[in-house]
Amino acid sequence: xxxxxxxxxxxxxxxxxxxxxxxxxxxxxxxxxxxxxxxxxxxxxxxxxxxxxxxxxxxxxxxxxxxxxxxxxxxxxxxxxxxxxxxxxxxxxxxxxxxxxxxxxxxxxxxxxxxxxxxxxxxxxxxxxxxxxxxxxxxxxxxxxxxxxxxxxxxxxxxxxxxxxxxxxxxxxxxxxxxxxxxxxxxxxxxxxxxxxxxxxxxxxxxxxxxxxxxxxxxxxxxxxxxxxxxxxxxxxxxxxxxxxxxxxxxxxxxxxxxxxxxxxxxxxxxxxxxxxxxxxxxxxxxxxxxxxxxxxxxxxxxxxxxxxxxxxxxxxxxxxxxxxxxxxxxxxxxxxxxxxxxxxxxxxxxxxxxxxxxxxxxxxxxxxx
Numbered sequence: 001x002x003x004x005x006x007x008x009x010x011x012x013x014x015x016x017x018x019x020x021x022x023x024x025x026x027x028x029x030x031x032x033x034x035x036x037x038x039x040x041x042x043x044x045x046x047x048x049x050x051x052x053x054x055x056x057x058x059x060x061x062x063x064x065x066x067x068x069x070x071x072x073x074x075x076x077x078x079x080x081x082x083x084x085x086x087x088x089x090x091x092x093x094x095x096x097x098x099x100x101x102x103x104x105x106x107x108x109x110x111x112x113x114x115x116x117x118x119x120x121x122x123x124x125x126x127x128x129x130x131x132x133x134x135x136x137x138x139x140x141x142x143x144x145x146x147x148x149x150x151x152x153x154x155x156x157x158x159x160x161x162x163x164x165x166x167x168x169x170x171x172x173x174x175x176x177x178x179x180x181x182x183x184x185x186x187x188x189x190x191x192x193x194x195x196x197x198x199x200x201x202x203x204x205x206x207x208x209x210x211x212x213x214x215x216x217x218x219x220x221x222x223x224x225x226x227x228x229x230x231x232x233x234x235x236x237x238x239x240x241x242x243x244x245x246x247x248x249x250x251x252x253x254x255x256x257x258x259x260x261x262x263x264x265x266x267x268x269x270x271x272x273x274x275x276x277x278x279x280x281x282x283x284x285x286x287x288x289x290x291x292x293x294x295x296x297x298x299x300x301x302x303x304x305x306x307x308x309x310x311x312x313x314x315x316x317x318x319x320x321x322x323x324x325x326x327x328x329x330x331x332x333x334x335x336x337x338x339x340x341x342x343x344x345x346x347x348x349x350x351x352x353x354x355x356x357x358x359x360x361x362x363x364x365x366x367x368x369x370x
Contacts, residue, residue: 092114101113102151118169123149125277152177156179161365185358195292201339207233234254271328272289272295281305
């Protein structure tokens with residue numbers, strides 16, 4: 001089969017880009033179509049991505065588009081509908097914020113969408129930019145989003161098969177698009193060897209995230225300030241300076257961590273803290289579990305699928321400092337044997353989401369439908 005891959009944009013590296021890299025390893029000859037790319041902002045992954053055959057849209061060559069693509073998102077339909085896939089048997093779209101599922105294919109070409117999430121800004125979920133507090137921007141965005149919601153639904157009907165990255169995302173596909181989907185969890189980098197140890201109990205807490213207010217890292221920092229526990233915040237983003245100004249002496253920021261450093265930080269942490277709301281899956285918490293780290297997370301979205309309360313971590317019901325602290329106290333007061341058991345369960349859960357399982361499930365699905 002002639003296969004093409006399609007991805008929203010290649011300007012930052014996150015969970016969606018990990019999925020794309022795994023798909024590219026499965027189908028090494030497949031070209032990657034995208035709205036635009038920027039090697040300079042892809043970090044150490046840029047070296048690998050440079051080897052790919054990348055086919056950008058016309059928008060890639062428009063000056064300043066890479067900086068203004070969010071306010072210019074009304075152009076997304078024109079971008080995706082401009083590509084020609086008539087020479088391919090199968091096109092797999094890796095679709096999320098920028099709706100790459102909106103491509104048009106002919107009848108002989110199977111259109112398969114791996115859905116990371118329907119666009120959060122179209123359906124009332126929290127977003128990285130609080131655009132609704134600015135009156136003029138709110139009026140503009142509401143007009144644009146009304147048009148895009150209609151197109152988002154219409155373009156979803158062009159897809160032959162949906163694959164969802166979680167049960168949470170599958171439910172949203174059903175709700176917003178009236179379409180069924182198959183759940184194939186995304187690939188997570190899980191260590192082959194796990195060493196269980198109680199020395200982590202005297203260590204620090206950690207969170208790994210894009211630094212944006214929508215992730216509610218400020219709550220984790222305020223909790224660390226109030227209860228005086230050590231917290232490492234790993235990541236970069238638009239709200240870094242705001243969070244640094246909020247932090248006390250027990251909070252440390254690690255802005256740029258390569259894979260080796262990140263693995264060391266995770267391996268030595270006592271628990272992973274997570275406060276995002278309505279997260280579709282949450283790769284970072286599962287990656288932490290791969291190092292035997294219990295996860296303390298807000299009971300919301302896809303985290304309820306991976307974090308089993310009192311087994312491999314703890315879920316809290318209220319998005320407050322005291323609610324987070326109450327779960328941290330459970331870790332602090334846990335006996336060594338129970339803590340070791342929880343670490344073992346965390347690692348066992350993480351193995352369900354290995355890259356090997358992802359590739360096996362994608363292959364199996366394609367054999368059935370294509």
